[in-house]
Amino acid sequence: KIGASIVESPADLSGVEVLATMVSTGSDVEAVYFGENGVLSGSGVPKIFVDFSSIGVDQSANIRARLAELGADLVCAPVSGNGKCVKAGKLSAVASGPKKAFDQVKDIISTIAGRGVSYVGEGELARFCKIAHNVMLGAVTQNLAEITVLAQKAGVPRRAFLDFMNNSVMGSIFTRYKTNAFVNLDWTTTFTPTLLRKDLDLGLAAGRELEVPMPVTAATREALQTHFGAASLKDDPEGYLQGDFAALLETVALAAGEKLESENDPYPTGLE
Structure with a gap:
């Protein structure tokens, strides 16, 4: 609708000035950049690489060094939110890398990060910020599942409890x-x-x-691992684990001996 085109392989993008990527892991980023038919297997080298992915700090630093040898800059710009947040204009991003390169691509990042982009400095600092963000995501989700099951077992419908939480100072x-x-x-x-x-x-x-001691994060990691154990008892464990992480609620309920049933009561997301 707005002029974008689909290419056959990443190599077809070697001639662009700015290349943006958003994939699942650092290995995926490396494959897109350096792999067979990757961007850098083509005839040119983009001047600036913008990576929106959530990957490890060391892997990101290695990618940055390899790009620098080719005369290219890397701007890390991991995001907070999902596709629905993008559509609602509520995605945000955190960025790091050469300030001059960031200034050149800030408007591109802001196109999808409607709530703003925070530049935090050089190198891989944005990776640390996103890792910290997702650590909080895990801890908050685990805790939210626990207190929701607690409220239900006490007799409070989940919708009523979560409506209260959303309207409280703790809502988000x-x-x-x-x-x-x-x-x-x-x-x-x-x-x-x-x-x-x-x-x-x-x-x-x-x-x-x-x-840095991180006891809450360690406990959250152990709680999350029980979800993988519970998934192994499902008819399709692999398919179940491809579902949303919010299914942690089921694992908490299982441990509490509490049965879950859909309340079939749509709730406004705030992203409509």
């Missing part, structure tokens, strides 16, 4: 748009448990490197 964009999943047991994928586990591991690794 996240708790509001996850309410439908918890109320109606809708595990349509926005972010998988596997990716969350990867990010918690990155957070714990960063904590060890910088000697």
Whole structure:
């Protein structure tokens, strides 16, 4: 509708001035940039690479060094939010890398990051910020699942409890748009448990490197691992783990001996 075109392979993008990527892992980024039929297998080298992915700090630094040898800059710009947030204009981003390169691509990043982009400095600092963000995501989701099951077992409908939480000082964009999943047991994928586990591991690794104790993160990682154990009892474990990480609610309920049923009561997400 606005003039974009689809190419056959990343190599077809070697002639662009700015290349933007958003994939699942650091290995995926490396494959897109350096792999067979990757961008750099073509005839040119983009001047600036903008990566919106959530990957490890060391892997990002290695990618940056390899690009620098080719005369290209890397701007890390991991995001907070999902596709629905993009459509609602509520995605945000955090960026790091050469300031001059960032200034050149800030408007491009802001096109999808409607709530703004925060430049935090040189190198891989944005990676640390996104890892910290996703550590909080895991801890908040686990805790939200626990207190929701607690309220239900005490006799409070999930929708009523979460409506109270959303309207309280503890409510957030996240708790509001996850309410439908918890109320109606809708595990349509926005972010998988596997990716969350990867990010918690990155957070714990960063904590060890910088000697920061992270007991809550460690406990969240162990709680998340029980979800993988529970998934192994499903008819299709692999398919189940491709669902949304909000299904952690089911694992908490299982441990509490509490039965979950959809309340079939749509809740406004705030992203409409």
